[in-house]
Amino acid sequence: MKITKLAKGISLKRPLEGGNEEQLNVVRQVLSEVKKQGDAALRFYTEKWDGYAPESLRVTEKEIAEAVNALDQQLYSDLAEAAENIRLYHEQQIRTGYHMELGDGSWLGQRVTALDAVGLYVPGGTAAYPSSVLMNVIPAQVAGVQRIVITSPANQSGKLPAGVLVAAHLLGINEIYKVGGAQAIAALAYGTETIAPVDKITGPGNIFVALAKREVFGEVAIDMIAGPSEIAVLADDTAYADEIAADLLSQAEHDVLACAILVTTSEQLAKKVAEEVDKQLKTLPRQEVARASIEKFGAIYVADTLADAVEAINTLAPEHLEILTENAEVIAEQVRHAGGIFIGRYSSEPVGDYFAGTNHVLPTNSTARFASGLSVDDFVKKSSIVYYSGKTWEENAPKIARLARMEGLEGHARAVESRGWEKE
Template sequence: MRIVSLSKDISLKRPLEMGNAEQMKTVKMVLADVKSRGDAAIAEYSEKWDRVKLHEFRVSTEEINHAKANFDAELLKDLEEAAHNIRVFHEKQKRSSYQVDVENGSFIGQRVSPLDAVGLYVPGGSAAYPSSVLMNVIPAQVAGVERIVIVSPPNDQGALPDAVLVAASILGIEEIYKIGGAQAIAALAYGTESISPVDKITGPGNVFVALAKREVFGVVAIDMIAGPSEIAIIADETAYADEVAADLLSQAEHDPMACPILLTTSDFFAHEVAHEVEKQLTKLPREKIARAAVEKFGRIYVAETMEDIVEAVNKLAPEHLEIMTSNPQVVAQQVRHAGAIFIGRYSSEPIGDYFAGTNHVLPTNSTARFSSPLSVDDFIKKTSIIYYTQETWLQHAPKIARLARMEGLEGHARAVESRGWAKEMDQS
């Protein structure tokens, strides 16, 4: 990894995943085609891009049962325990409706209610991501969403990974479709003959999925446009170079565009980690991917003080932040912007990815300055409630009419006055 002085440049160094003109053209074409022709268009794109001819998009009960029957018992227990941890954490995020009594029997308030239907995109094809199922479905269930749909691209045999189906089964999700790409996003947003539309789409995907989600925003809600993974590690000479290197590579192996960064006050430690990264890269099964990320976006920043490092991290607002210093709790208190903070030697980033219970869907590309991890809040909506009695209306109608006229909105003023406040005032 390249070692540089912190004073030179500090950034995530990647553009947002905006796509090029040709990709955008393809996405718009697919969205319009699925909106127009429905299932027929999805079948054609599945055959073209996923190399599979599907007669039924929906995963059958037999397929789910077969996945469960062939699944490793120990892994099943691991998934069930992870699901439990995630549910316990997200249960704490539940909101309640409330009412504020005003006067004369009037009140205002807020009603909190779940979305009716949400769709979860799970990346697939040659990979399996059951953790994505858990992280997206569970907060939606805690929020009270009644209909939860999973879409995921099939392999060339027209099947989804057993792990994905088992994770869905653990959570009781049965509406699962073997479709991916922009066509899956179109199906969720617009609906087809066999797939009813949803109100919100969550979950990560490739550039075509990201562009499609951005394009349908407004027809449906979306969670975020997530970029490639990133990790920043704050470490001093008390940390272990091999452990820091392993954590950097845990994110580098995700994507050639991933961004692994180390910030330290020790030049000696910086060189130790750089050596360890190279050593471990040669033994990593996904070496090609991880090496591309390390060489293009990986950096080790050496700073004079820990204060300089904290200031830089707050500018970076990284997706994942690990703190491995002699006083990690103190340093963590000074960090304002990060998607998730992992404190101390034994809080390696994958713990949050899979098991601790916190959500691993996190803001990227420095958006942690203003965005939050996926949560129960993403699957609810809030409705304002206003109830004025005649007495309260009579007391405040003249004030409201004056404010409306101040803004030049005579219709607003007359709407209030149409209840006859002048007449009521004359009679009082």
């Protein structure tokens, strides 16, 4: 990894991966054809891109049972415990709305209502992601969503990873479809003969999935446009180089476009981490992916002061931030922009990915400056409520009418003035 002296005000942002015109045209064609042709288009694109012709798009109860029976019992237990941790954490996020008494019987309020139906996209390809099932489904369930649908690309034998099916089974989800790519997003947004449309789509995917989510936004809601994974480590000379290297590689192995950055006040630590990354890469099963990520987007920055290092982190606004310094909890209070913050040596990023209970669906590409990770809030909507008594109306109607006329909206003013005690 390249070691660079951190200059004040330096931007650590990497180029956005927004797709190109050719990719966007492909996505738009897929969306259009699924909207027009429904299941026929889903089958066509599944065979074209995933390599198999599905007889049935929906996963059967038999397939789910086979996956449950095939999975190691210890793994089943681990998944179940992780699910419980995630549920307990997200139950703290439940909102109940509120009711404000104004006097004379008038009141204002807010009602929080769960969405009716959501669709979760689980990526396939080079890895299986049962953890994505847990992280997306559980907050939706806690929110009270009644219909939760999963779509995911199957392999050339028409099978989904056992872990994905088991995670869904653990959560009581059985509406699962073997459909991936932009065509899955189209099916969730527009509906087909087999798949009824949903109100919101969540979950990560490749560039075609990301572009499709962007295109259907407005027809349905989406969680975010998630880019490749990122990690930043903020460390001083109390940290261990081998542990930092392992943490950087834990994200680099996700994707050749993943980003792994160390910001440190110790030049000696920087050199040791660079050596450790090279050493550990040699034995990493996904070393080809991780090496490409490290070479293109990996970096080590040496800062003069911890304050400079913290400011660099705030400029980066990373998806994941590990703080491995003295007084790490105090330093964490100075961080303004990060999707998820992991404090101390024993809180490595994978702890949050799988087990602690926090959500691992987090903002990327520096969007942590204004965006938050997935939560129960993403699966509810809020309705404002107004109840004015006659007396409160009488007191305030002239004020409202004057404000309306100031904006040139006579109809608004008349709508308020049309009420009156004499009608009762």
